[in-house]
Amino acid sequence: MSAPERIPPRSLTPPEPSELLALGELTVRGQVREASNAVLYCTVEYEGHSAPCVYKPVAGERPLWDFPDGTLAQREVAAYEISEATGWGLVPPTVLRDGPYGQGMCQLWVEVATGDGEAAGDASDGTDGSDGSELLALVEGDEPGPGWKAVGFAEVGEGRTALLVHADDVRLRRLAVLDAVINNGDRKGGHLLPAAGGRLYAIDHGVTFNAEDKLRTLLWGWAGEPLPDDVLEVLRGLAEQLADDGPLCARLAKLITGAEIEALRDRVAALVRTGVHPAPSGQWPAIPWPPV
Structure with missing residues (x-):
């Protein structure tokens, strides 16, 4: 067999991250030991292109008293869907797929910025001019x-x-709103990943979208303050996308329950109606523990 026949063809156009994650061959390289659920560090390869990623098999999820068993991976994907619908790009590309240990969440690995002088962006595109090393x-x-x-x-x-x-960072403020929308019950400091170019990503969204209010976060600094006009505009657009039979709602219906989708709509509507950042209710601990 000649050399060209032995070497797999490489596509000249790199696949979109979600396509790479969904269709690529997943190879486990190691395990993240500090995580409460099974988190595997992997590489994914498709048409000659590869990338590091995280794979969280449903089989490795620990049961929670207030969430149905075997649903955390789907919630992580739903959080990515909402992040993309806002246009803020705060959650790394995330898909639901089969892997070596069964179905699970697969998410693009984010390299954390070192703070060594990487050029930062501007607040209008989701960055604030800092390297994100002190949040x-x-x-x-x-x-x-x-x-x-x-x-x-x-x-x-x-x-x-x-x-x-x-x-007091525009990226964190948008993330605080996103967490209120998805009802994040576990926004810890270790879930914030400042990346190159002043970008900020957030990870670990398994305990989200509960139909009951579960918001627990470190990002309460804007509680009770008016939402910025651009944020309200995004929320109005999100409400339109969540209309019945819309494509976003159809994708979410494969990931979370109908009651959870309805509660999601209600949270978005409440934010638009009140026009302010939510405040702790006082009915449960407002800050996750441990906070990092």
Whole structure:
């Protein structure tokens, strides 16, 4: 057999990330040990193109008392669908597919920015001009300081407390809105991935879309403040996309229940109607634990 016949053809046009994730050959390279559910580091290859990714098989999900068993992977994909519908691109490309350990979520791996001078973008396209290396902090005193928003006080040991703050950052603000839309019950600091070019991605969206209010997050700094006009415009557009029989709703119907879709519509409508960032209800812990 000649050399050209032995080498698989390489497509000149790289596939879209979602196509690569959905159709490529998945090879497990290792396991992320710190995760509460099975998280496998993989590579995916399709038509001569490859990329690193994360594969979370449904079989590796731990049961939760307030979510149906075997549904976390679908919720991760639904979160990506909503992120894409907003145009904010906050969730890495994510698909539901079969893999070496059965059906699961497959998500493009995001390399975290090192903060070594990578050029940053501008706030209008979802970046804020920083490298994203400082999004959360604990500070002394009662005020967050310029460029920061206060979340609350945290115990730091030996009877001392510090003020937990997050950056007053357009990317985080959009993410706070996205979390309110998808009803994220677990927005921790470790789920924020600042990437090259000033981009910010968010991961771990398994405990989302519950029909009951479950919002728990570190991003409470804008609670009660008016939503920016551009955010309200996005939410109105999202409400239109969530109309019955629309393509977005049809895709979501394969991932979450009808009651959860209806609750999603209600949350979007409430944000548009009130025009403000939601505040903690006081009926359950508002901040996830551990917070990182």
